[in-house]
Amino acid sequence: MANETPLWEVFIRPRNGLSHKHVGSLHAADEVLALNAARDVYTRRSEGTSIWVVRSSQIVASDPDQAEENFEPTGDKIYRHPTFYDIPEEVGHM
Amino acid sequence: MALFDAVLELADDHLVLGHRISEWCGHAPMLEEDLAMPNMALDLIGTARVLYDHAGKLEGQGRDEDVLAYTRGEREYRNCLLVERENGDFAVTMLRQFYFAAFMEPYWQAAANSSDAVIAGVAGKAVKEMAYHIRHAGEWVIRLGDGTEESAAKMRDAVDELHRYTGELFEEGAAEGEDALPSRASIRPAWEATVAGVFAEANLEMPEVRYAQTGGRNGIHGEALGHMLAEMQVLARAHPGAVW
Numbered sequence: 241m242a243n244e245t246p247l248w249e250v251f252i253r254p255r256n257g258l259s260h261k262h263v264g265s266l267h268a269a270d271e272v273l274a275l276n277a278a279r280d281v282y283t284r285r286s287e288g289t290s291i292w293v294v295r296s297s298q299i300v301a302s303d304p305d306q307a308e309e310n311f312e313p314t315g316d317k318i319y320r321h322p323t324f325y326d327i328p329e330e331v332g333h334m
Numbered sequence: 335m336a337l338f339d340a341v342l343e344l345a346d347d348h349l350v351l352g353h354r355i356s357e358w359c360g361h362a363p364m365l366e367e368d369l370a371m372p373n374m375a376l377d378l379i380g381t382a383r384v385l386y387d388h389a390g391k392l393e394g395q396g397r398d399e400d401v402l403a404y405t406r407g408e409r410e411y412r413n414c415l416l417v418e419r420e421n422g423d424f425a426v427t428m429l430r431q432f433y434f435a436a437f438m439e440p441y442w443q444a445a446a447n448s449s450d451a452v453i454a455g456v457a458g459k460a461v462k463e464m465a466y467h468i469r470h471a472g473e474w475v476i477r478l479g480d481g482t483e484e485s486a487a488k489m490r491d492a493v494d495e496l497h498r499y500t501g502e503l504f505e506e507g508a509a510e511g512e513d514a515l516p517s518r519a520s521i522r523p524a525w526e527a528t529v530a531g532v533f534a535e536a537n538l539e540m541p542e543v544r545y546a547q548t549g550g551r552n553g554i555h556g557e558a559l560g561h562m563l564a565e566m567q568v569l570a571r572a573h574p575g576a577v578w
Contacts, residue, residue, distance in 0.1 A: 267366060281370075
């Protein structure tokens with residue numbers, strides 16, 4: 241059965257105001273069963289308030305061979321990190 | 335003691351079906367269902383525990399949930415016959431779950447305003463759990479009924495096997511005349527509507543039942559229950575009062 245059953249990626253939003261995060265994958269025949277399975281497999285400990293499922297075959301991924309040209313150029317641009325000023329405490333979570 | 339007996343019937347339904355589904359743990363056809371079925375089992379066993387605790391207090395003889403679950407024999411169990419039926423194949427298991435949840439969801443809806451605070455409390459939580467069981471099991475009934483030639487044949491066999499046990503769901507049993515619990519007969523239209531909706535999508539026909547099976551509320555069970563209880567109770571009977 242596993243050979244024919246499509247793979248799905250599961251994204252869970254833990255709380256309102258936060259974004260959906262990838263939590264893992266599962267097998268299911270269609271989108272309805274995929275949502276059910278995601279609920280059963282990934283929200284057993286109150287992890288979520290919302291679930292997205294996406295067919296794994298629909299994900300477009302970057303090429304690992306291009307990792308150097310993609311990601312290394314940002315390594316020495318420390319001025320892009322907001323580390324040169326203090327955030328007032330009242331602002332809270334950013 | 336009518337309310338005690340009626341709550342015990344409800345508790346037995348939930349424990350027996352919960353134990354039955356838990357038997358799939360580690361044996362399900364796919365990993366996703368191997369997690370889903372214990373989830374459903376835990377919903378049912380959680381409800382059973384609260385109901386046994388409540389029944390024990392109503393009775394007032396000092397019997398707690400463990401005594402009620404582990405020391406009563408087959409003839410003292412008052413569950414309906416549907417829930418004790420053996421798991422069979424996945425089609426039988428999912429159809430049994432669907433039939434039961436399609437009954438309990440409207441039942442708990444009706445019980446939410448019960449004069450009995452414990453029953454009302456259980457109802458508020460259980461109604462959501464049963465709504466999900468209807469969805470989960472119902473989707474499988476549709477997928478298998480409207481699936482391949484083989485899956486459709488298995489689902490039709492499951493209907494032929496189980497439908498004769500559904501009439502017992504609507505017998506009032508010990509709850510007859512109990513204001514704290516809903517009338518079971520009054521749940522029939524909601525149950526039939528839920529089942530008809532799923533059967534239409536699943537290309538299944540509602541069979542005509544000539545000889546409805548009944549007797550569970552009087553302790554007259556099929557052979558399957560004794561075997562199940564023997565396995566479920568062996569540890570508690572071998573080591574009475576054991577704790578860990």
